[in-house]
Amino acid sequence: MSQYTLPDLPYDFGALEPHLSGQILELHHDKHHAAYVAGANTAVEKLAEARASDELGPPLTGLERNLAFHVSGHLLHSLYWLNMSPDGGERPDGELAAAIDEDLGGIGQLQAQMNAVVATVQGSGWAALSWEPLGQRLVVHQILDHQDNVAGGSLPILVLDAWEHAFYLQYRNVKADYAKAFWNVVNWPDVAERFTRVRGVTLP
Numbered sequence: 001m002s003q004y005t006l007p008d009l010p011y012d013f014g015a016l017e018p019h020l021s022g023q024i025l026e027l028h029h030d031k032h033h034a035a036y037v038a039g040a041n042t043a044v045e046k047l048a049e050a051r052a053s054d055e056l057g058p059p060l061t062g063l064e065r066n067l068a069f070h071v072s073g074h075l076l077h078s079l080y081w082l083n084m085s086p087d088g089g090e091r092p093d094g095e096l097a098a099a100i101d102e103d104l105g106g107i108g109q110l111q112a113q114m115n116a117v118v119a120t121v122q123g124s125g126w127a128a129l130s131w132e133p134l135g136q137r138l139v140v141h142q143i144l145d146h147q148d149n150v151a152g153g154s155l156p157i158l159v160l161d162a163w164e165h166a167f168y169l170q171y172r173n174v175k176a177d178y179a180k181a182f183w184n185v186v187n188w189p190d191v192a193e194r195f196t197r198v199r200g201v202t203l204p
């Protein structure tokens with residue numbers, strides 16, 4: 001059975017300073033992300049046990065939800081680290097920029113909507129720029145916790161963690177400043193490469 005594993009950060013903990021502190025990155029990666037990886041593996045094991053023992057009653061719903069929560073947390077954090085870079089902050093160009101213009105009205109409107117998502121998440125969640133394969137378009141949306149409020153089949157290419165653990169040690173209650181600082185470290189070449197890949201997906 002395949003195991004989920006914690007990827008290394010692609011840069012040092014302090015590499016995104018002053019926009020994101022090394023203290024936040026170390027805790028966020030080594031503790032929070034690691035816990036989602038462990039939770040994903042536990043959920044896989046518990047589900048296998050339930051199937052093997054024929055215990056497929058109502059507790060199964062909780063196990064399946066745990067799997068969705070932890071695997072989605074693992075996925076989103078893995079993406080978030082790669083979406084950022086010490087050399088980030090330029091603007092998107094090429095076909096990605098053209099699609100952002102066409103589907104979202106331009107980079108300024110994309111940023112404004114994602115910042116608004118961060119500001120208006122109730123509790124814990126994420127802002128995401130995703131490819132929606134049915135309509136063949138880019139969409140900005142909230143993700144509640146790690147997996148709720150996501151259109152089926154949508155594929156995130158840029159994600160911004162809006163959980164308090166992502167910013168509180170540095171930005172306290174001023175979540176808007178964290179969202180603003182994020183744009184200084186966005187790795188647009190990474191987002192553009194993902195865009196090229198997800199555009200090949202069509203549904204149904």
Ligand code: MN
Nearest residue numbers: 032161163166
């Ligand atoms: Mn997080």
